Amino acid sequence: MTLRRSAFARARAAAVLVLVGGVGVAVAACANEPASPQPPPAATPVDYQLGGAYPPDPRVGIVARDRTAAPADGVYSICYLNAFQTQPGERDEWPDDLVLREGGADVTDPDWPDEALLDTRSDGGRQAIAERVGEWIDGCAASGYDAVEFDNLDTYTRSGGLLGADDNLALATLLVERAHRAGLAAGQKNAAEDAERLRTEAGFDFAVVEECAYYDECAAYSDVYGDAVVAIEYTDAIDRPFDELCADPATPASLVLRDRDLTRPGDADYAFEICPG
Numbered sequence: 617m618t619l620r621r622s623a624f625a626r627a628r629a630a631a632v633l634v635l636v637g638g639v640g641v642a643v644a645a646c647a648n649e650p651a652s653p654q655p656p657p658a659a660t661p662v663d664y665q666l667g668g669a670y671p672p673d674p675r676v677g678i679v680a681r682d683r684t685a686a687p688a689d690g691v692y693s694i695c696y697l698n699a700f701q702t703q704p705g706e707r708d709e710w711p712d713d714l715v716l717r718e719g720g721a722d723v724t725d726p727d728w729p730d731e732a733l734l735d736t737r738s739d740g741g742r743q744a745i746a747e748r749v750g751e752w753i754d755g756c757a758a759s760g761y762d763a764v765e766f767d768n769l770d771t772y773t774r775s776g777g778l779l780g781a782d783d784n785l786a787l788a789t790l791l792v793e794r795a796h797r798a799g800l801a802a803g804q805k806n807a808a809e810d811a812e813r814l815r816t817e818a819g820f821d822f823a824v825v826e827e828c829a830y831y832d833e834c835a836a837y838s839d840v841y842g843d844a845v846v847a848i849e850y851t852d853a854i855d856r857p858f859d860e861l862c863a864d865p866a867t868p869a870s871l872v873l874r875d876r877d878l879t880r881p882g883d884a885d886y887a888f889e890i891c892p893g
Contacts, residue, residue, distance in 0.1 A: 653801035655822035656692050656763065658843035659869035661890040666696055667878030675890060678846060678870060680765065680824065683752050687761045694803060694824065694846070695756035699749045699791055700768035700784060704730045714745055716771075716778060726774060733771045736783040746790035753791070757798035764795050765803035765824045769810065781810065788818040803846070808836035815840045822846065825868070827853060834866050847871045851887045862891035 656662075660677040669685040679688035680696055687693030702710055707722070707730075715732045716723040722732040735741050749766075756764050769788060772779035795802040801821040804814045808828070814820045822844035828834040830853050837845045847868040849861065854873065861867050875887040 653763065653796055653799060653821060655801050655841075655844040656694070656846055656870065660692070661893070662846050662848075662870045662872045663888065663890075664848045664872055664874050664878060665880075668880040670880045673888070673890070675893065680846070683756055687759055692763070693761045694763045694765050695759070695761040695800075696765055696767065697749060697752050697756070698731070698768060699734075699745075699766040700736070700771045700787070701725055701728075701731045701733045704728070707732055710734070710748075714741055714748075716775060718776070718778065723775060723778065725768075725771070731768075733775055733779070736771075736779055736787045739786075742783070742787045742790060745787060746794060749791060750794040753794050753798050753800065757800050761800060763801035763803055763822070765805045766791055767805040769805060769807040769814065781813075785810070785813060785818055788814060788820075792819045804841075808833040811836050811840045824848075826850070829861050829864070829867050830855060834868060838866075838868060843869060845870065849873050850876045852876050858889055859892075 656678045661673075661675050662678040662680070663672045663676045665672075665679060665681045665685075669681050669688070672679050672688050672691060676691060678692045678694065680694040681687065682696045687695070702715070707715070710732070714735055716735040725731045725733065734745050736745065753764055766788065769784055772781055772784050792802040796819070802819065804811065804820040804823045806826055807814065808825070811823065823837045823841050824846045825834070825837050826848050827850060828837060828847055829849055834845070834847065845868040847870060849871065851873060854861070858873050862871065869891070871891055873887060873889040875885045877885060879886045
């Protein structure tokens with residue numbers, strides 16, 4: 617079947633121009649060799665659609681969706697992956713030896729008790745996790761996404777001391793390498809305190825950040841990634857008018873205001889607002 621491709625993905629597959637004897641010759645890009653991944657376009661309106669896909673506002677040029685959804689057509693598309701803990705309803709798909717356990721029970725996220733932390737402590741475990749998540753990465757690439765974002769990089773902070781930052785950094789490095797081999801840019805999701813190491817050591821290309829304005833940590837990302845920061849604020853935790861956030865030079869230019877549950881248009885709680893262009 618023909619897969620839908622975003623404008624950016626189609627551009628990567630376009631012919632390239634090389635010089636032969638001083639004359640420009642069009643050479644088709646090798647289909648088996650993905651071009652260098654590119655981060656999201658700077659200062660571009662974004663929509664965050666993890667709660668369900670829908671046609672984006674025509675002003676939007678970046679859209680993030682869950683890996684189970686097709687990418688949005690005609691925009692830069694980011695594929696969401698929960699790479700460091702299990703998705704709700706998917707715990708049974710993970711063998712026990714790849715899930716962090718203590719006293720015979722899963723160690724879960726305190727805020728998301730239906731999500732179990734993955735065990736990143738051993739090289740063998742990290743390799744096995746990276747292989748499973750790598751299948752999702754390859755699926756995102758085959759579907760036509762331009763990038764992936766890896767969520768829950770900071771599980772070590774809620775593991776009761778069982779995991780360490782170096783454990784998660786080692787897994788992150790494997791995942792970024794896999795994304796790059798698939799021709800996808802790799803996005804750091806949150807984890808402001810680790811941004812410098814994730815960029816310089818793991819090789820992330822950009823950041824997707826939630827509530828950096830509310831928690832006053834936007835600079836932690838922009839100091840590392842510059843304009844390659846996609847930001848989401850939520851209506852239930854915004855402490856000043858959205859227009860003020862847009863005008864604040866500390867706020868990333870690619871900013872969207874969404875409802876907490878990321879609902880779709882038509883839902884009573886749906887909220888979507890981008891900065892005026």
